[in-house]
Amino acid sequence: MIRSACLIFNPVAGQGDSESELALIKSILEPEIGLDIHFTTKEISAKELAKAAVERGAEAIIACGGDGTLSAAAGAVVNTHIPFGIISRGTANAFAAALNIPDTIEAACQTILKNQTHTIDIGYCNDQPMVLLAGIGFEAETVEKADRDAKNRFGMMAYILAGIQELQNLEKFDVEIETEDNIIRTRASAVTVANAAPSTSVLAHGPAGVIYDDGLLDLTIVAPESKTAAIAATLHLFQTASSGTPVERDDIGYLRAKQFKITTEPPQKVVVDGEIVGKTPVEIKCIPASLKVFVPFVKEEVPSEKLTGLPNLTVETKD
Ligand SMILES: Nc1ncnc2c1ncn2[C@@H]1O[C@H](COP(=O)(O)OP(=O)(O)OP(=O)(O)O)[C@@H](O)[C@H]1O
Numbered sequence: 001m002i003r004s005a006c007l008i009f010n011p012v013a014g015q016g017d018s019e020s021e022l023a024l025i026k027s028i029l030e031p032e033i034g035l036d037i038h039f040t041t042k043e044i045s046a047k048e049l050a051k052a053a054v055e056r057g058a059e060a061i062i063a064c065g066g067d068g069t070l071s072a073a074a075g076a077v078v079n080t081h082i083p084f085g086i087i088s089r090g091t092a093n094a095f096a097a098a099l100n101i102p103d104t105i106e107a108a109c110q111t112i113l114k115n116q117t118h119t120i121d122i123g124y125c126n127d128q129p130m131v132l133l134a135g136i137g138f139e140a141e142t143v144e145k146a147d148r149d150a151k152n153r154f155g156m157m158a159y160i161l162a163g164i165q166e167l168q169n170l171e172k173f174d175v176e177i178e179t180e181d182n183i184i185r186t187r188a189s190a191v192t193v194a195n196a197a198p199s200t201s202v203l204a205h206g207p208a209g210v211i212y213d214d215g216l217l218d219l220t221i222v223a224p225e226s227k228t229a230a231i232a233a234t235l236h237l238f239q240t241a242s243s244g245t246p247v248e249r250d251d252i253g254y255l256r257a258k259q260f261k262i263t264t265e266p267p268q269k270v271v272v273d274g275e276i277v278g279k280t281p282v283e284i285k286c287i288p289a290s291l292k293v294f295v296p297f298v299k300e301e302v303p304s305e306k307l308t309g310l311p312n313l314t315v316e317t318k319d
Pocket residue numbers: 010011012013014015040041042065066067068069070089090091092093151274
């Protein structure tokens with residue numbers, strides 16, 4: 001059992017009352033674990049606070065906030081062997097959902113107190129740590145439209161409204177995807193590379209499940225020909241993501257690899273773990289078994305691949 005932990009707390013995350021949320025966390029954790037609490041500010045990020053905690057030799061690091069806070073803190077804890085705890089208080093809470101960690105404060109604290117950890121892979125998109133996923137095209141546009149104001153007013157609906165708005169001007173781009181073995185070229189509206197993904201991140205769910213501890217990243221290509229096909233493809237992804245089955249449409253493909261070099265024409269916006277980080281080209285790599293996370297249990301899935309049916313598809317085997 002850990003005796004102490006650094007708690008990194010974002011006081012403005014989510015829509016709740018942060019003072020009473022912090023009081024609740026303290027009431028559950030402090031009888032067992034001594035908490036060294038640090039607050040994020042506009043100027044001091046969760047990444048800086050987590051880095052400082054690593055340097056001080058913290059026994060455990062717990063991040064509490066939205067996905068932005070959790071992801072930034074996790075990035076600083078990668079490759080340290082320091083166990084990492086997650087208490088979600090954000091809008092989407094994709095981070096917790098992807099790792100099957102409960103998203104209520106009480107249950108998240110109980111997960112930490114159980115002291116069961118699992119070591120997961122982390123991705124790097126260029127130099128940026130990526131716990132969940134990188135979205136190219138559609139998803140990046142959606143995230144940009146769901147701004148702070150909209151999130152405060154509509155919560156999760158902000159993302160759905162932005163997605164529907166984005167469907168109206170479905171844009172396609174040429175994409176070249178280079179793996180260790182192949183160079184794949186096609187035309188797409190969205191390319192998503194996931195290390196871990198909740199079922200609500202439907203664009204990541206070409207395969208039956210996104211596996212976060214297999215040393216591989218899961219790439220999904222969505223390439224609908226029309227707005228009607230885009231809606232049908234999205235609905236199909238919703239169904240397959242929630243039932244845990246692989247997609248069966250010609251305009252959706254998926255594959256797994258250790259790394260991807262992705263180039264698009266024209267360049268597309270890239271969002272990593274919910275934050276816009278720039279534009280293509282990007283190189284995304286998997287760093288296997290690099291983050292030890294407090295989890296309630298571990299899920300196992302079977303790897304697979306499907307590319308047939310994608311428009312203008314070529315697959316070139318590298319020497
Ligand atoms: N004390 C603070 N005052 C103002 N902004 C802050 C403060 N602490 C952190 N931030 C900002 O909060 C953002 C991260 O928010 P976070 O992702 O944790 O919550 P959220 O936006 O509510 O959740 P979600 O990402 O699920 O919508 C960062 O942009 C960071 O700069």
